[in-house]
Amino acid sequence: xxxxxxxxxxxxxxxxxxxxxxxxxxxxxxxxxxxxxxxxxxxxxxxxxxxxxxxxxxxxxxxxxxxxxxxxxxxxxxxxxxxxxxxxxxxxx
Numbered sequence: 001x002x003x004x005x006x007x008x009x010x011x012x013x014x015x016x017x018x019x020x021x022x023x024x025x026x027x028x029x030x031x032x033x034x035x036x037x038x039x040x041x042x043x044x045x046x047x048x049x050x051x052x053x054x055x056x057x058x059x060x061x062x063x064x065x066x067x068x069x070x071x072x073x074x075x076x077x078x079x080x081x082x083x084x085x086x087x088x089x090x091x092x093x
Contacts, residue, residue, distance in 0.1 A: 010042060011049050012087040015058065015080050018072050019090075028062055028069035058083075 017037045
């Protein structure tokens with residue numbers, strides 16, 4: 001598998017895990033905890049992917065006094081589901 005496919009799969013994995021934890025809109029999760037959702041050898045790459053997801057407006061960022069929190073952007077639900085469906089079998093509810 002080439003690097004682009006690996007990054008796309010990691011992006012889908014992060015989005016999928018946030019979806020399973022129901023972190024949409026006002027339900028946030030600390031940025032550092034999200035990085036821990038992926039295997040330890042991929043955490044450096046996961047941080048880069050999270051920054052890309054923020055730029056693409058697929059995740060929302062909320063600054064707090066103890067660090068940054070993120071959640072899935074409910075306005076981008078169709079795009080998020082299409083990315084995740086490439087690697088995971090899910091149904092949209």
